Amino acid sequence: MVVSAVVTGDSNTTAPAGDRVDPLGDPFLRTRFAVPSRPATFLPRRRLTQHLQEGLQTPLTMVNGSAGAGKTLLVADWTASLDRPVAWLTVEAEEQRPGTFWAYFLQALSTCGTPLSDRVHCPVDPSRVSHKVLSEIAEDLVGRDPAPVVVLDEFDRVSASEVAEQLEFVLQHAGSGLRLVLVTRNEPMFSLHRYRAAGTLTEIRDAELALNPEEAAALLELHGLTLPADAVRSLVERTRGWAAGLRLCALAAQESPDPETYLKEFEADHSTVADFLLAEVLRRQPPQTQDLLLRVSVLDRFCPDLVNGLTHRTDAGLILAELHRDNAFVEQLGQGWYRLHPLFGEILQTHLRVRHPGLEPDLHRSAAQWMRRRGALPEALAHGAAAADWGFTAAAVVDDLAIGQFFTGLRSDDLNELFSRMGPEATGPAPELVRAARDLAHSDLDHGVAHLHHAEAWLSVDEDDPATTQLSWAFLEAVAARLTGSPARAEQAAETADEVRQEVPPHLLDKHPELSALLLTHLGSTRLWAGRYEDARAALSEAADCPGGILTVLPREESMGHLALIDYLNGWPGRAEDQALAAMTETERFSLPQPSGSGIGRLVLAAVAVDRHELGRAQALLDEADELDLDTHDPVKAAGRAIATARLHLARGNARAAMESASPALATTVASPWADSLEQLVTSTVHLAEGRSETAAEVLQHLPEDQPTWTVEAAHIQLAAGRPGAAIDLLDSVPADSRPGPAVTVRAALVRAQVAQMAGDTETARRFVAQALILARRERLRRPFLDAGRWIRPLLAAAPLRSLAAEWLLPGPVPGNGPPPAVGPRPAPIVVQELSERERDVLQRLAQMMSTQEIAVDLYLSVNTVKTHLKSLYRKLGVNRRSEAVHRARDMRLL
Amino acid sequence: MRYEIRVDGHMSDILAEAFPELERVVMSGQTVLFGSVIDEAQLFGLLARCQSLGLHVVEMRRMPD
Numbered sequence: 001m002v003v004s005a006v007v008t009g010d011s012n013t014t015a016p017a018g019d020r021v022d023p024l025g026d027p028f029l030r031t032r033f034a035v036p037s038r039p040a041t042f043l044p045r046r047r048l049t050q051h052l053q054e055g056l057q058t059p060l061t062m063v064n065g066s067a068g069a070g071k072t073l074l075v076a077d078w079t080a081s082l083d084r085p086v087a088w089l090t091v092e093a094e095e096q097r098p099g100t101f102w103a104y105f106l107q108a109l110s111t112c113g114t115p116l117s118d119r120v121h122c123p124v125d126p127s128r129v130s131h132k133v134l135s136e137i138a139e140d141l142v143g144r145d146p147a148p149v150v151v152l153d154e155f156d157r158v159s160a161s162e163v164a165e166q167l168e169f170v171l172q173h174a175g176s177g178l179r180l181v182l183v184t185r186n187e188p189m190f191s192l193h194r195y196r197a198a199g200t201l202t203e204i205r206d207a208e209l210a211l212n213p214e215e216a217a218a219l220l221e222l223h224g225l226t227l228p229a230d231a232v233r234s235l236v237e238r239t240r241g242w243a244a245g246l247r248l249c250a251l252a253a254q255e256s257p258d259p260e261t262y263l264k265e266f267e268a269d270h271s272t273v274a275d276f277l278l279a280e281v282l283r284r285q286p287p288q289t290q291d292l293l294l295r296v297s298v299l300d301r302f303c304p305d306l307v308n309g310l311t312h313r314t315d316a317g318l319i320l321a322e323l324h325r326d327n328a329f330v331e332q333l334g335q336g337w338y339r340l341h342p343l344f345g346e347i348l349q350t351h352l353r354v355r356h357p358g359l360e361p362d363l364h365r366s367a368a369q370w371m372r373r374r375g376a377l378p379e380a381l382a383h384g385a386a387a388a389d390w391g392f393t394a395a396a397v398v399d400d401l402a403i404g405q406f407f408t409g410l411r412s413d414d415l416n417e418l419f420s421r422m423g424p425e426a427t428g429p430a431p432e433l434v435r436a437a438r439d440l441a442h443s444d445l446d447h448g449v450a451h452l453h454h455a456e457a458w459l460s461v462d463e464d465d466p467a468t469t470q471l472s473w474a475f476l477e478a479v480a481a482r483l484t485g486s487p488a489r490a491e492q493a494a495e496t497a498d499e500v501r502q503e504v505p506p507h508l509l510d511k512h513p514e515l516s517a518l519l520l521t522h523l524g525s526t527r528l529w530a531g532r533y534e535d536a537r538a539a540l541s542e543a544a545d546c547p548g549g550i551l552t553v554l555p556r557e558e559s560m561g562h563l564a565l566i567d568y569l570n571g572w573p574g575r576a577e578d579q580a581l582a583a584m585t586e587t588e589r590f591s592l593p594q595p596s597g598s599g600i601g602r603l604v605l606a607a608v609a610v611d612r613h614e615l616g617r618a619q620a621l622l623d624e625a626d627e628l629d630l631d632t633h634d635p636v637k638a639a640g641r642a643i644a645t646a647r648l649h650l651a652r653g654n655a656r657a658a659m660e661s662a663s664p665a666l667a668t669t670v671a672s673p674w675a676d677s678l679e680q681l682v683t684s685t686v687h688l689a690e691g692r693s694e695t696a697a698e699v700l701q702h703l704p705e706d707q708p709t710w711t712v713e714a715a716h717i718q719l720a721a722g723r724p725g726a727a728i729d730l731l732d733s734v735p736a737d738s739r740p741g742p743a744v745t746v747r748a749a750l751v752r753a754q755v756a757q758m759a760g761d762t763e764t765a766r767r768f769v770a771q772a773l774i775l776a777r778r779e780r781l782r783r784p785f786l787d788a789g790r791w792i793r794p795l796l797a798a799a800p801l802r803s804l805a806a807e808w809l810l811p812g813p814v815p816g817n818g819p820p821p822a823v824g825p826r827p828a829p830i831v832v833q834e835l836s837e838r839e840r841d842v843l844q845r846l847a848q849m850m851s852t853q854e855i856a857v858d859l860y861l862s863v864n865t866v867k868t869h870l871k872s873l874y875r876k877l878g879v880n881r882r883s884e885a886v887h888r889a890r891d892m893r894l895l
Numbered sequence: 896m897r898y899e900i901r902v903d904g905h906m907s908d909i910l911a912e913a914f915p916e917l918e919r920v921v922m923s924g925q926t927v928l929f930g931s932v933i934d935e936a937q938l939f940g941l942l943a944r945c946q947s948l949g950l951h952v953v954e955m956r957r958m959p960d
Contacts, residue, residue: 067949185946244949270924272904274949279907346947350913 055202068244138173210241248277485668561600571741
């Protein structure tokens with residue numbers, strides 16, 4: 001197997017593209033973008049470069065020919081004389097994945113000096129690219145003059161039709177701003193017939209690539225061979241004008257004492273051309289050169305130092321330079337890097353297997369070690385796996401502190417796939433940690449924890465384990481702690497992590513910011529589960545503020561989602577909504593496909609929507625969250641889902657269904673006060689609804705006393721069960737300094753109002769309802785009023801409450817002749833929450849009469865996101881329509 | 896499924912090692928590779944292998960089982 005062997009040897013090989021890294025988190029590798037240089041014996045072919053030049057008139061050029069037809073060098077030769085930017089990308093098998101492909105595409109443009117604007121987002125998920133990113137790329141290219149030429153060499157390695165479709169999309173929408181040149185062995189999955197019909201395709205195929213006798217004669221002459229015309233013609237016939245065949249002919253003949261006779265013999269021979277000639281040419285090399293060529297055939301690319309390592313020599317540099325100068329085996333990529341001509345690489349590999357059976361794994365192992373020393377982790381892992389040296393490969397992951405990448409989704413697919421081949425024979429702390437990481441990443445808790453125990457046993461035997469191993473272990477402990485709802489274990493893990501972190505080389509910590517971000521998220525999630533909101537907030541805020549761009553986007557999104565849940569649980573639906581939206585924007589910013597992320601933000605939004613009595617929206621959000629394949633083993637997410645779902649069922653009057661969804665099946669080490677409280681409240685509500693008020697009250701006894709959110713709801717149930725005294729006692733037990741949010745205070749005011757109403761004190765009742773209305777209006781909290789009962793309706797229907805409830809709680813404007821007194825035609829919101837930057841952007845465009853669609857395009861957002869911003873904008877301004885929003889914003893000098 | 900793939904020229908023993916799953920006979924200036932093929936994926940894989948080794952496929956056909 002050929003394994004990519006490009007490394008980030010020195011800072012020169014890292015492209016100067018700011019902090020843009022590929023979705024795998026590696027610095028981009030310049031050799032991928034290098035135009036192969038032409039050997040001294042290269043034959044320029046004017047008729048073909050001419051055709052390519054004419055091809056600039058069409059958006060798409062396809063150079064399609066068999067291996068060794070001379071495609072790559074032809075295009076390289078042509079681009080050398082172009083006076084416009086040329087982005088060159090040699091496609092590798094891993095760029096099958098659309099996200100990776102487009103990241104490299106962008107980087108190729110940037111490397112050739114025509115970067116796209118910063119507004120174009122780099123894909124972050126290797127397996128996907130969002131439509132938005134493709135539109136951004138196309139839009140950025142539109143109108144470029146001269147249009148950059150993008151050459152995709154070895155495009156046949158992209159077999160995914162997705163990438164081809166995406167390329168077609170970009171090509172079509174970039175108009176004249178992009179010239180695409182595909183160099184490929186077979187026809188790409190483009191709708192070529194359409195391009196042909198429209199005359200927008202330039203094709204150079206095998207027949208045109210084949211050398212004609214004059215060209216063949218010139219090529220042989222470059223190799224110092226002069227042959228009579230008919231000899232050349234029969235050679236061309238024998239090789240079908242195949243460039244590689246002719247070049248090999250020349251090389252073999254060159255070495256022969258009598259070239260002409262040799263070529264005659266070759267003509268008469270019936271062997272397959274490349275097979276025969278390559279063996280001939282190889283045989284004529286000195287033994288050490290033969291050995292070198294065979295050994296490097298396991299590498300996609302190589303530099304002298306790597307080759308020295310593989311061949312136990314010190315002079316590989318000289319040999320490589322000579323090979324590049326003298327024959328067609330070795331192509332130069334610049335900066336000391338070479339590669340084998342793909343055709344010869346394949347044949348040489350077969351020779352290697354026959355001549356040195358069993359050597360391949362050793363070569364891969366040496367290559368892996370060399371890569372590891374040079375800090376090229378992905379390459380080290382690929383070669384380590386090819387050598388089936390799992391002890392080394394697992395240790396490479398752990399020592400690099402890359403264990404978090406099993407979870408972040410950035411490299412996770414690759415890592416999981418790679419290690420799925422690891423057998424049970426590999427032992428030691430690193431393989432166990434890798435096994436634990438794989439299992440935990442798939443929520444296979446039992447196996448994961450077992451492997452974690454094995455790892456711990458190894459660690460306790462060997463005291464000298466490197467700090468990276470211990471930190472990786474502590475990190476996985478935190479994952480296990482979170483999934484088992486075990487705060488003690490999480491705290492212990494965090495403490496261990498803090499201790500060993502001092503001993504970990506700082507550059508590794510900088511390289512893997514995701515590890516700390518994930519650890520903090522797990523710690524925060526576990527604390528939240530245990531009901532320690534403030535401690536949880538501390539860890540989660542730190543995680544949410546983690547640097548690291550795309551590497552930490554998922555833990556950041558998850559932490560922000562958790563923070564939103566805390567706000568919700570504290571009774572602050574507006575804040576929860578803002579925080580949840582911010583979390584979702586975070587993933588959108590990095591063009592993760594939508595919906596994406598942990599889903600916790602959507603759960604919070606759904607719960608908020610229920611409080612606002614937007615039941616359809618709540619359902620839609622829950623459905624979206626379910627689409628994300630929510631991890632039901634994660635206690636906080638499962639409980640978050642239970643809250644939103646149970647509340648939605650209750651709001652729809654479906655008490656039994658609420659009860660069923662309120663208690664998710666979880667086996668956690670400690671109970672969660674808020675998850676349990678919810679379950680008790682729902683149970684109590686069901687008892688009450690079914691006429692068992694005694695049992696309902698009984699259940700409430702078990703509620704914790706220090707959470708105003710639950711206390712207030714309990715008071716509501718007590719009141720409904722006919723115990724106003726108990727209700728008021730509960731409300732009075734809430735400490736004044738607990739500063740609960742409006743979702744709590746509104747409910748509390750309504751309970752007091754109802755108690756007053758029952759006592760016949762309508763005036764007091766009205767005062768409390770007014771207070772509740774004012775508190776609720778800004779947040780559009782409708783649910784508490786709908787839950788309050790029938791008694792509230794007459795109060796709301798009459799002045800002065802009617803005007804406070806109009807439009808957001810009760811339908812239609814205030815009836816009657818003329819404006820109602822005192823309040824004015826449209827009550828201004830008491831306080832306006834500050835608009836977010838995005839909301840301001842949307843508002844300004846609203847004022848310009850732009851449609852939702854237009855705003856989405858203009859702001860590079862999805863239509864759904866714009867709608868979400870509009871909703872929160874309306875809420876903050878206390879309006880229902882866009883025209884009102886603009887009016888209100890003008891009134892308030894926001895515009 | 897049994898297939899045979901006919902390529903131009905005589906294949907060396909070494910190159911034939913690139914097709915360990917197939918048998919080989921040489922006839923009239925061509926090499927015939929034949930054997931059972933599990934599915935289409937393998938079939939296309941074989942074709943791609945021919946291509947990357949620079950072999951010229953003259954004919955490919957399914958043989959009666």
